Amino acid sequence: MDTQQWATLSNNMVAAATVIFGLACIAYLIEWSSSRRVIVAAPVAAEAKADAPVEAKASSTGAEIAREGQGSATAVKVAAAGGGDDAVQARRDESAERFGRIGIGLTVLAWLCLLVGVVSRGFAAERVPWGNMYEFATAGLLVVTTIFLGLVRFTNARWLGGVVTGFAVCMLGLAFLAYVPAGPLVPALDSYWLFLHVSAAAIAGGAFTIGAAASIFYLVKSRAERETPEEERVGYLWRLPSSTAIDQLAYRVHAFAFPIWTFAALIAGPIWAEHAWGRYWGWDPKEVWAFITWVVYAGYLHARATAGWRGKAAAIIALIGFATFLFDFIGVNLLASGHHTYSGL
């Protein structure tokens, strides 16, 4: 295949991935809405499906949520209060489960398309495929989806699916606006630091995205836990892990991302800047925002260890950190001038 064919393949695959992400998002939303009225927990130990065992604690206080983070929460067979509702509940529940699985299947398919799209882009341009804004967006989303599917595989994080795929559709849509044909790099980018610096930034950015999604769920869930009386705890939200477990997941993803971001922004970046521009730190707008992102996430890690800042405040700081990351990636490329003008626009 010549470079032109690779480029066409890449474009088609990224377009296909966008559509499939959209379909996956719809599937998750249907899963969500069709479990609107499903009663999640019951006073009796739930009957578990053989392929997805779920521990549910019997509790004298009545309804208690099935043990978080283990097994598919939707696999809980509902033992509803009224006998006649049983069949309706079970049907709703099965339909929710089916759409959830469809969502995962579509996400895997979209991930494959995106993978082929990114790799073939590399063949088309004959270099690593993250040399401009469009390529960084596609490669970054590949990381996001990879982390998401990894979490689904190992910790059952399917509940993140709607937000993750929705975000992927939006970002790929934006990426098409920043589309430039595959081509060689400007001399300043022609360095092996492109591989280290940008791939580290993409991995960290991907993890920040998942962390932000989890933080949003944390805020919603912890608010609901505070404000919803036990008997009204019905619907999708109550199938999610507890806010404590969501917070733990958000923390782990951020703890994974932060050292990588530190490497990308404060080690690899300065080394490369020193090679290319003759100074390792020059407060270029991109550098300023990378620094701001780093400082805000450092703030998040500290907030989690500070009395009065744990929980809600820390989650909000994480979301601010993600906003600064997005601005660093999108806003600085489009609005500010400086050395990092590689959007290709």
Added chain:
Amino acid sequence: MTQTDQRTSRNRDFARTAPPLPPRQFARWFWRQLTSMRTALLLLLLLALGAIPGSFIPQTKVDPAAVIRFGREHQTLTPIFDRLGLFSVFSSPWFSAVYLLLMVSLIGCIVPRSFVYFRALRARPPKAPARFDRLPASTSYETDESPQEVLERAASVLRRRRWRVDVDAPNADAEADRVGVVRAEKGFLREAGNLTFHIAAVVVLVAVAMGSLWGYKGSVIVVEGEGFSNTLTQYDDFSAGGLFNASELTPFSLQLDRFDARFQIDGPQQGQPLKFEAQGTYVPEPGADSQPFDIQVNHPLDVGNSSVFLVGQGYAPVVTVRDGKGDVVFSGPVPFLPEDASYTSTGVIKAPDASPQELGFEGFFLPTAVMDGNIPRSAHPAAANPALALFVYSGDLGLGDGLPQSVFALDKNGLTQLQSADGKPLRLLLQPGQAARLPNGLGSISFDGVRQFARFEIGHSPGKMLALGAAVLGIAGLLASLFIRPRRAWVRTRRRNGRTLVEVARLDRVSGADLGADVDQLTAEFRRSSPQPRTTGPESGKD
């Protein structure tokens, strides 16, 4: 949040009514506040907030020309911004205040914590709590082995797993209640990593400060065939730290023989630069042999403690100016500065020795000239069809009064623009080899050829290796502090009804571990070839 609000409002009431603290107590209170985590957190967020204007408002150190442009466009804002230091945010008093306070807060936190840490390193692992069943994970079993045997084996198992272990042997005197305990602790590197990371952050700041105090940086344009020697007077612009001494400049010199610039000829990214390469020779110090160099973007030349970076390039049309008497008053290459991606470049030519009147030329160099209606413009950055478009001025260039003047601008105060026959400003459009005669017998100008120039940035920032080393160490510390888990475990033996009751418990100071599974695994190892344990605590899965 509501709780916090209540607390602060109560504090405020307290502050209103309470008598003022004596100075020493106030100092202590202030110090404790400053070094508290909450203050550090607020300072961190303030630092992030303070950096934002630095990315939107042009910065003198980053782009001085943009600051001047901003000043022209915003007449009212500029003095206010200037007073607030918004054109040099990162060296402004308020930004410095935030990061210096943060540094003090950081050091005030690191130092006491280091002492605590070193004490903890020497101290024994903590005492066992009275009731294990209140701990997040515990189990117990009975065995016929003696307490000594159990304790010894537990200690050796834990030691093999690299726990710090300490044994309280059963008291031999009190036969009735002979309790023996193994205390164990693990994960000390977490706090070490935490301290390393924060110390590294301070060292990086110190290294950056060293660089800005003792370092220098300057840039110079060198045309093909010309040279540069590293002295202050040769720089086009130069900036150095307060403690820099000009005699410390590495005394090298270089000669640029050839500059190679390649651009994408066709395809969608036509005109995009592909390669810039400057070749020539350099003499590392006076008297040394000259050596060849090949400087590219991303491949600087290191000479002594200085480095030479290729940061820009452009064209220098070679022109010859003759005055009214036919004497050559200017001859040579004149760098024109590129303004856009297709290298439409602007520049001026000054001939102060011309008579009867001094001559000045201002205009554009177009590497690939095409006519856009009546206006010539450049279609491609490569010099495929070079052309020079110039306006001509005569009169007084203003060079006689001794004030320094930019070589890229004309001071038009004493100059009049020459007109063509139809009364419009005279515009010369020359291609290499062409010449033009100026009206009124003022002289002539010929465009002899095109050379390229390289813009080099030469600099030295001491402390950069220190900063790198500290940053790498900092990451190592960060990883340790994020991923190493401080753990505690206890094993207690008690004699009961002629048998030995063994209790095992685990406790972490950070959540997330599967403590139940941990306890089960430890217990299984303690009692190989013993009966099954009777678990009392919560099982695996407890977060």
